[in-house]
Amino acid sequence: MNNEMTMVEADIWHPAQQQQLFRSLLDAFSYPGRIQSCPLQAEPCIALLGALLDGQTTLSDPQDMLQETIWPKLEAQRVPSELAAFVLLDGSHAPEFVPSLGTLEEPEGGATLLLRVASLHDDDSAVLRMRLSGPGIRQLVTISVNGLHADWIVARNDWVSSFPLGVELVLCDAKNFVALPRTTRIEIGGAA
Amino acid sequence: MNAHYELPLEDAGYSFGFLDEYAKKEVRRCILKAISIPGYQTPYASREMPMGRGFGTGGLQLTLSLIGADDTLKVIDQGSDDSVNAVNLRQFVQLTCPGVEVTEKTQKATLIQSRHRIPEKMLTEQQILVLQVPYPDALVVVEPSEARRKVMHGEADYSRLLVKLYEDVVRFDEITISHRYPTRLNGHYVIDPSPIPRWDVPRLHQSPALVLLGAGREKKIYAVPPYTVAEPLVFDDIAFRVEDFRDANGKRIACRCCGSTVSFLDELIDDAGNVTHQCSDSSYCEEQQETISARKQA
Numbered sequence: 452m453n454n455e456m457t458m459v460e461a462d463i464w465h466p467a468q469q470q471q472l473f474r475s476l477l478d479a480f481s482y483p484g485r486i487q488s489c490p491l492q493a494e495p496c497i498a499l500l501g502a503l504l505d506g507q508t509t510l511s512d513p514q515d516m517l518q519e520t521i522w523p524k525l526e527a528q529r530v531p532s533e534l535a536a537f538v539l540l541d542g543s544h545a546p547e548f549v550p551s552l553g554t555l556e557e558p559e560g561g562a563t564l565l566l567r568v569a570s571l572h573d574d575d576s577a578v579l580r581m582r583l584s585g586p587g588i589r590q591l592v593t594i595s596v597n598g599l600h601a602d603w604i605v606a607r608n609d610w611v612s613s614f615p616l617g618v619e620l621v622l623c624d625a626k627n628f629v630a631l632p633r634t635t636r637i638e639i640g641g642a643a
Numbered sequence: 644m645n646a647h648y649e650l651p652l653e654d655a656g657y658s659f660g661f662l663d664e665y666a667k668k669e670v671r672r673c674i675l676k677a678i679s680i681p682g683y684q685t686p687y688a689s690r691e692m693p694m695g696r697g698f699g700t701g702g703l704q705l706t707l708s709l710i711g712a713d714d715t716l717k718v719i720d721q722g723s724d725d726s727v728n729a730v731n732l733r734q735f736v737q738l739t740c741p742g743v744e745v746t747e748k749t750q751k752a753t754l755i756q757s758r759h760r761i762p763e764k765m766l767t768e769q770q771i772l773v774l775q776v777p778y779p780d781a782l783v784v785v786e787p788s789e790a791r792r793k794v795m796h797g798e799a800d801y802s803r804l805l806v807k808l809y810e811d812v813v814r815f816d817e818i819t820i821s822h823r824y825p826t827r828l829n830g831h832y833v834i835d836p837s838p839i840p841r842w843d844v845p846r847l848h849q850s851p852a853l854v855l856l857g858a859g860r861e862k863k864i865y866a867v868p869p870y871t872v873a874e875p876l877v878f879d880d881i882a883f884r885v886e887d888f889r890d891a892n893g894k895r896i897a898c899r900c901c902g903s904t905v906s907f908l909d910e911l912i913d914d915a916g917n918v919t920h921q922c923s924d925s926s927y928c929e930e931q932q933e934t935i936s937a938r939k940q941a
Contacts, residue, residue, distance in 0.1 A: 466664050470711045473671050477709070480678045481853045481869050482768070503675075505668050555797035556790075559676040559685050586681055586829050586871040589849075614831060615797060619679050632679035634829060634868075 454541050454567045454598045463493050464524060469502040476502070479621070479630035484583040484592035486573050486629045496539060496565045496623040500525055504537065511535035514544070516567065535562060542566035542599040542622065546606045550618050558615035561633065569598025570624045579604070582638040583631070594629060596622060604639055607631075660707040661739040666690050670708035670864070674855060677866040682832025683796070684779050684863040692859070699732055699758055700859030702775035706756045709771060709855075712742035717752035722760040722907070722923035732756065749926050759822070761843040763906050763927040766852035768869065774837045776858040779865065781825040781835040799831045804876065812881060824883075825876040833876060834865060842885045842907045847873040888920070898922045901931035 462468050468491055475487045476499060489495040497517070501524070504510060510527035516539055522529070532538050532548045553560035570577060577595035581604065584591050599622065610633075611617035617633030631637065658664065666688075673687040692700040710716065716736055720729035724747040733745055746752050749764040756773040766772060782792045785803040795801070804825060811818045822838040826847060836847060837856055847854060847867050854867040867873055875883040888896045888908050895904045899911075899919045906927060908920040922928035 466659065466667075467712065469664075470667075474709070474711065477671075477674065477678075477771075477853070480675050503668060503672055505665050507665075507669065508672070556793040558680050558683060558797070559673070561676075561679075563675070586868045587678075589870045615680050615683060617679075619675070634679065634681060 454543050454569050463491055463498040463501040472498055472502045476621075476628070476630070479628060480619075480632055481587055483585065483587045483631055483635040484594050484629060486571050486594065486627050488627050489623075494623075495626065495628045496567050496621075497521065499565060499621065499623070499628065500527075500537065500539065508537060509535045511538045513538070513548070514541050516541060536560075538562055538564045540564060540566050542568040542596075542603060545600045545602040550610070552610055552616040552618060555616070558617070561616060561618050563619045563621065565621045565623060566599065566603065568596050568622050568624055571596055571622060571627050571629055580640055582640070583635050585635040587632075588635070598624075601639060604637055608637060657739060659712075659740055660710060661692075661735075662690060662704065662707050666704075667708040670704055673864045674705070674708070674866065677855070677864050678853070678868050680832070681868050681871055682828035682834045682865055684834075684858075684865045686862055687864055689859045689862040694731070694735070696860035697777065699728060699756070699775040701857030701861075701864070702756050702758070702773045702859075703732055703735070703857075704859060705773045705855050705857040705864065706736065706754060707739070709773070710736065710740055710743060710754060712740070714753045715744040715746050715751055717746050717749065717755045717926075718757075719755070719760060719762070719924075719926075720758040722762075722909075723925045725925065728758055747926050748930070749924075759838045759840075760907075760923060761839055761846050761854075763922070763924040765846075766850060768851045770852045772850075772852055772854045774839070774854065774856045776835070776837040776856045776863070777860070778823070779835055779856070779858040779861050779863040781823075781833050796832055799833075801825075801827075801833050801876065804833065805878075808876065808878070812878070818877070818881070827874045827876055828867060829871050832865075834867070836867075840886060840907060841875075841883075844873075844875050844883075845885070849873075896920045898928060898931075901928045901935065903928070903931050 471490050479487045491498050504525045504527040506526040508527050509530040511532040513532045550562035572595045575595050577597040579599050580595045582593050620631040622629050673685045677685045718729045718733040720726040749762040754771050758775045786792050808818050822840050823835050824841050824844050825833050826836050827833045856865050877883045897904045899921050906922045909923045911919050
């Protein structure tokens, strides 16, 4: 199964829209596991890239999910997935590389992975259930996802095991997104 | 700032929020990493602002990167909305962010930029607190080299800081740090929580609101995410304690204006040498006074 992206484009390049989207993303990072609906009428993962990237950053798109016409607008430098600060991926395929995890002195070098999934649910109704705890989460939160290969979470839990090293995950479906920073503890299975 | 000052209008003018979009994007990316690694001082390219470093440029760059036309902003300096630093920063934001509302009421604000205090009123999940930071690194008192401090932070090695606290206990029988009390986040990084009094430190623990800290001169951004463990650095047998506002008879001193006995007080000495106390948080104090006068009328 592939998580296809639709190419609706609201004005994701407008600064005021980007500010609005950033505040939603800020809420997503502040309160991991809270599913945010994208405030713009656009494919969330592309809108998020548009709001965050510029010529100073690196991006990798190993599965060619982005149209070529988008790249010049993002301005980001194209680098291999192992080195990129941002990686755009189809969540239905198992991970095939180890992203940048940062270093002990500079953990901010850890990558942000944007995974396109089929759907996000704030209950346990979808295939892959996750129980979340950690900073930003007052009580245990359960979310579930369709179209995400479970190996992503297994690999991610390994990548974040020696804090402060790690990666951030942002899961996006067609309308919503949720952030899973490296401090979030993810248990697969959750409350069934 | 001169009240009649206007920004020079060049061909393109200034963008909303004064900073250009590239600057904002960089700050925003740093904020996300700062939240993901609680307490880690994320380096960023602090921009030149039209005011001196040390006047809150770090906090201001955070505020300008976050703010949108639908935000309501409150700016405070040592608890007061009316002091020079707060007034100037507020005017600057009003000048460069058309449409943004400003308020003095803590509960009405969506974004609060503060110098050296956390508002008395409990913040909510709908609010973001931005603190201005002069010295971001708690380890600077024990290690001059930033390269070595970065290793110590990464390894969560704070033994030398604890020795410093221990020396205080040996010499003075208590830890003598009055403000900027080193605070450990999520069991790893120790932060300098900016020069807030000890009184405010417990409010970082499990705060419903996001707290962002920006040091403009030192070019660092760090964060206390919501619902995160924030523990002041202490020893098992020496408890952390906040400021004591009891008089010689052991009675809690009340604010001279509103009579509150639960707020953080400023000590004022008049020309005659009399000592009085007043709430440091002016918005809280005014609200208490309004409540009292409303009760009297009823």
